[in-house]
Amino acid sequence: MPEAGQPGAVADQAGADQAGPPGRARGRGRTWVLGLALFVLAVVALGFCYLRVSRTQRAESDGASIALQGWDVLHGNLLLHGWTVPDVLFYTVETPEFLVVEAIRGLNADALHVVAALNYALLVVLAALLARGRTTGREAVVRMLIAAGIMLAPEPGPGVFIVLFQPDHLATQIPVLVCWLLLEWMPRRWYTPVAIGVLLTWTAIGDQVVWFTGVIPLVIVYGVRAVQAWRRLGWRRAALRTVWFELSLVAAALGSAVLAEAVVKLIHALGGYTMLPLPLGASPISQLPRHIRLTAEGVLGVFGANFQGPPTGWDLVFAVLHLVGVALVFWAVLLTLWRFSRCEDVISQILVVGIVINVAAYLFSVRVTVYWSVREIAGILPFGAVLAGRVLARHLLADGRPAARLRRALAAALAVVLAGYVAALGYAMTKPPAPAVTQDLAGWLGAHGLTYGLSHYGLANVTTMASGAAAAVRPVVTEHARIAPGPHEYNASWYDPRAHDANFVVLLAKPDALDPMTRAQAVAAFGPAEHEYRYREYLIMTWDKNLLSELAPPAPS
Numbered sequence: 077m078p079e080a081g082q083p084g085a086v087a088d089q090a091g092a093d094q095a096g097p098p099g100r101a102r103g104r105g106r107t108w109v110l111g112l113a114l115f116v117l118a119v120v121a122l123g124f125c126y127l128r129v130s131r132t133q134r135a136e137s138d139g140a141s142i143a144l145q146g147w148d149v150l151h152g153n154l155l156l157h158g159w160t161v162p163d164v165l166f167y168t169v170e171t172p173e174f175l176v177v178e179a180i181r182g183l184n185a186d187a188l189h190v191v192a193a194l195n196y197a198l199l200v201v202l203a204a205l206l207a208r209g210r211t212t213g214r215e216a217v218v219r220m221l222i223a224a225g226i227m228l229a230p231e232p233g234p235g236v237f238i239v240l241f242q243p244d245h246l247a248t249q250i251p252v253l254v255c256w257l258l259l260e261w262m263p264r265r266w267y268t269p270v271a272i273g274v275l276l277t278w279t280a281i282g283d284q285v286v287w288f289t290g291v292i293p294l295v296i297v298y299g300v301r302a303v304q305a306w307r308r309l310g311w312r313r314a315a316l317r318t319v320w321f322e323l324s325l326v327a328a329a330l331g332s333a334v335l336a337e338a339v340v341k342l343i344h345a346l347g348g349y350t351m352l353p354l355p356l357g358a359s360p361i362s363q364l365p366r367h368i369r370l371t372a373e374g375v376l377g378v379f380g381a382n383f384q385g386p387p388t389g390w391d392l393v394f395a396v397l398h399l400v401g402v403a404l405v406f407w408a409v410l411l412t413l414w415r416f417s418r419c420e421d422v423i424s425q426i427l428v429v430g431i432v433i434n435v436a437a438y439l440f441s442v443r444v445t446v447y448w449s450v451r452e453i454a455g456i457l458p459f460g461a462v463l464a465g466r467v468l469a470r471h472l473l474a475d476g477r478p479a480a481r482l483r484r485a486l487a488a489a490l491a492v493v494l495a496g497y498v499a500a501l502g503y504a505m506t507k508p509p510a511p512a513v514t515q516d517l518a519g520w521l522g523a524h525g526l527t528y529g530l531s532h533y534g535l536a537n538v539t540t541m542a543s544g545a546a547a548a549v550r551p552v553v554t555e556h557a558r559i560a561p562g563p564h565e566y567n568a569s570w571y572d573p574r575a576h577d578a579n580f581v582v583l584l585a586k587p588d589a590l591d592p593m594t595r596a597q598a599v600a601a602f603g604p605a606e607h608e609y610r611y612r613e614y615l616i617m618t619w620d621k622n623l624l625s626e627l628a629p630p631a632p633s
Contacts, residue, residue, distance in 0.1 A: 160567075170195075
């Protein structure tokens with residue numbers, strides 16, 4: 077059946093738009109209701125599984141910052157007035173989710189786990205639906221099993237933290253996958269590019285990574301298709317009318333990036349959040365070997381084949397098992413690139429371009445710093461899973477050829493692998509839950525009546541969230557004797573001495589990357605403390621004065 081954007085799609089849609097018999101209409105209605113019910117049931121069932129898995133990871137300040145933003149929006153700060161945020165905010169994707177979850181469950185570490193589980197469950201189900209496409213029967217089932225299977229079981233430990241628990245760029249791919257579903261199922265009408273442009277704009281307001289996973293792939297694929305069609309028609313000006321749909325999608329994608337930037341500036345002009353500039357530029361060529369190594373390790377980790385550590389026991393078994401998913405995606409990428417110019421499946425073209433651009437942009441960027449930085453390209457997981465389902469299912473089901481027996485053996489082997497992935501998910505669910513990084517500290521502060529204080533970013537926002545804001549710890553940066561608000565993910569109103577009274581500082585007894593502030597720096601900024609307490613790995617210093625009055629001003633944004 078032709079896709080939207082393919083020859084014959086207009087005629088097919090015209091026939092579909094004609095009124096059919098009442099019985100057929102009722103049948104379609106029941107099918108949609110059943111489909112929606114199955115969709116919700118699948119998301120809920122997987123959501124409960126992933127909630128158990130997410131709770132095995134410790135909440136940290138990156139996720140806590142988004143939770144605090146949702147908490148602020150819930151309490152009326154709709155535009156996040158006073159906030160200074162990094163180059164990505166997730167304002168239109170995850171912030172609304174936190175608002176709803178926190179309205180029901182309150183502010184706590186478990187809010188992060190609920191949102192993470194919901195997002196990943198949605199991604200798995202959407203990936204299966206997009207992999208299915210317009211196919212039916214056995215091929216539809218195999219497509220969905222391949223896509224869902226590859227994503228089903230994030231590897232325990234680092235794999236879970238990167239692709240499931242950590243609120244980050246992976247959730248951005250939810251509206252992107254919805255875009256591709258709309259592109260496949262909506263007709264060649266003027267409102268299809270409009271709908272996709274609006275959805276891309278909404279997504280780009282919160283996360284500019286959509287430029288690499290949504291905007292640029294759409295522009296390239298439909299730009300190439302428009303040129304190819306125009307060339308077949310002899311480069312005549314009148315022929316442009318036959319490619320209006322392709323050109324409209326290109327314009328919608330480009331317009332979404334421009335419009336999203338304008339909306340962000342408008343929000344700031346209206347008194348909303350301040351977004352720090354996106355770090356751009358290429359890394360030095362001397363860093364390329366290191367970047368290649370980190371990127372390769374990161375890609376393996378995204379697909380669950382993480383060998384950092386290295387893993388042992390069942391963790392090692394499941395890491396090796398996930399190499400099958402990596403191989404399937406690699407096979408699908410190569411096949412699609414090989415026949416790219418002849419490929420009739422526009423969704424597969426978009427997916428493979430998105431994967432290549434995302435990885436290439438990351439490889440040569442300044443973003444490749446440590447293994448964990450791979451979360452910047454976590455979108456290749458759903459893209460790769462969908463691509464594998466759409467491209468490989470037909471090869472596995474082919475009959476009547478010399479290699480048919482081999483294909484049947486491969487299909488049987490993949491069924492065994494899928495069973496192993498199910499076992500891996502069950503294994504991950506048996507891991508014990510982990511408290512937030514500073515859950516114990518939050519309890520200690522509350523028990524000692526310390527309700528407002530300061531700390532470095534790594535300890536601050538997560539403690540505030542873990543205590544339900546009962547012990548508010550605000551992030552600061554240190555430079556010699558200078559302590560100031562920052563560096564990001566903070567609200568300027570937190571540091572107003574007329575509204576708040578901060579009388580303590582939390583440090584790590586042995587400073588590290590999580591909190592590099594030292595006791596000497598705190599004393600240089602605020603003078604000798606009245607009291608000092610040691611609790612586990614923390615040093616808590618208290619003063620009989622409002623420390624906010626002695627903070628240095630924040631660095632200009």
